[in-house]
Amino acid sequence: MKTLTSLAFALATLALTGAAHAQQTLRVSAIPDEAPTELQRKFKPLGSYLEQKTGMKVEFVPVTDYAASVEGLINNKLDMVWFGGFTFVQAKIRSNGKVVPIVQREEDEKFRSVFVTTDKAINKLEDLKGKTFAFGSESSTSGHLMPRFFLLAAQVNPDTDMKRVAFSGAHDATVAAVSGGKVDAGALNISVWEKLLAQGKVDSKSVRVFYTTPGYYDYNWTVRADMDPSLRKKLTDAFLALNANDAQGKEILELQRATRFIPTRTENYEQIEKAARNAGLLK
Template identity: 30%
Template structure:
């Protein structure tokens, strides 16, 4: 675990003295690498600083190299809170004593859900899933909802076996990497989150006419904030209040926050149902 987190420790935030009301002397938060790892850390700093101020204790972020790294840290009780994808959360509940408690709501969408999209270069002659036969394809991470689980389910529902349909399948490691792989002709198609694609265009990582969308999923519940169930109940209450009050700050690719609204484990049953339809054993995938 030390190897996973060394690159982030130097950038960890530490301001206030720990509150004597709780056993912990700091709160540790795990962040998934949805974007480029350093970009995700940088875009989270204002939120973490606001959280630290409201809690009255140091808040330290940790970024694993993949989704499983965050799950492992939760299981080992090296993290108190984590930001997980919907699918990685469903996986985490099979091996770690965790539960979802909040999801971000942004001013841009006012929603707590998003979609998976399959993209190709706009100048290609690929216009439908059927056109992708024999071409190269990128998923994000085996534990990504919008970058793997939901698009894979969509492909199978359309009658295509991803293992046989494409000439080559790769996992890029992040949504940004998948987007750039298509834009730079490293692969011919990729599955990514709609909000991360929109953010990449706004940040001019790619041009608005570089790619086009040829498939979209239904609504996917937004990535949750989760905590270990064994945290002090008083600390949980304070954490929930602190997240709910964080507004008007940027939160990664999602845009400017309008607070975090409460959620619960049952909100992610659609993710479990999709995994079940694909005959995936979440525990074995972890």
Template identity: 50%
Template sequence: MRHRWICVWLSSLVAVVASLGLLSPAWSEAPKELRVSAIPDENPTELMRIYTPFAEYLSKELGIPVRYYPVVDYAATVEALAAKKLDMVWYGGFTFVQARKRTGNAIPLVSREEDLRFHSKFITRPETGIKTLADLKGKTFSFGSVSSTSGHLMPRYFLLQNGIDPEKDFAKFSFSGAHDATALWVESGKVDAGALNEAVWEKLVQAKKVDLNKVQVFWTTPPYIDYVWTVRGDLDSSLVEKIATAFTKLNYSNPVDRALMDLQRTKGYVRVKVEQFKPAEDAAIAAGLLQ
């Protein structure tokens, strides 16, 4: 009788603990599908070309289906991660800060080695006469997306640091929505100048998608930390480690790995921590983009 009473008591205790959500998420089963996305900082076709192979690679490494889901804008990636509709996202530093604030526990997992010292490029056409940041006064200007680190936050921050207030000093400024679009806007004469991600600029130059006789770099920002693969904070901890390992084990000297790494224009991935993105948060506050 006593043994039966103890069994009933233990069963009731387990039920109460489970109902209160006190059982560790690490004990839960791995998700049936890992849902991956990326901030839309280039055109949708290019993003699909880049991230579909990563989804295929991770699927093989993790032993579960991994699918890339395109999104319409930066904010959508943050909301989808918070709503647990996405499990992992390729964020810029600023969008990671936003995701961390929105979710409270988003985890920065790995960055490219190049992201630890990233830059933005300021571009213009020769006929505008723009050679320095001071020459931007009275001109038209384009940022990328409102939530872009390299296309808006850091360019705005460094403009302010150099005495240029976009709201007061530009004749007009706008948001192209993506780095490649900014380059095209400047080249076509839609705006006098713009700022964009250095990696996208280099890719456009190498692919001959910009005419260097028509558009040129006139200023490069100081270095800052930028892009990062980020996962939900409540994702199974063992799965999180497997994901990190899948990236850090990639070896650029291996032709198969190199083909994948070239898609993100890197020679290696490194683990990162939340505190490394504090400068991005401070810059966002200083630029008036975050409270």
């Protein structure tokens, strides 16, 4: 009996030790809206910073597609994810409200999408009728949902009015499709467009913006609702403390294309959910 009791105690201790060990690693991911190497490059300094602020090992876990980022968070395989507005709404619905957005970039209060083309005959959304077109990922807020929303508002139905619609999978891939002549035009988020211009990775004499959308709420960092409140606060405080006036903060903010991070809340994404339902993208 004593042996069995000792064995039970040992097993319980091992279980607790394993749980404690598991909690020492913060598993972080992001929707794959850019090339995997670019996502890793952007995250590395942020991961090191979060390790300093939380005392935990921070591991970046790449995912294959947008849906995998949602499933990873709600199935307890990820602890924090960089979502677009639409993927956050999907995660909220799939988890029955058991995810919480904690911060967003200041820029995400009025995020925008741009429509680009090489075709001189395309100068407004209505000119896309009969043309070939590329969105980003089907689950992308700025690469699909909101561009579709504004197209429909302009009386252009991509599914019936365009010659062909493709999904490139990522914002930079959309630009490549347009510049390479695979499609007549495409839509992507303004942040990636500006970065590609700054890096000289797009020929601005050939590819041009012909329409920029009004602003809408977009990206955020989201955690599971069952995360330890003290850890959630540490993460939130860490993001809010990032300051462009010190070297570490400047590097992180520039890589995240952020002026600063600000608190956010679920209610901010009601417009995104409404747009998704109106476009038939949420069942």
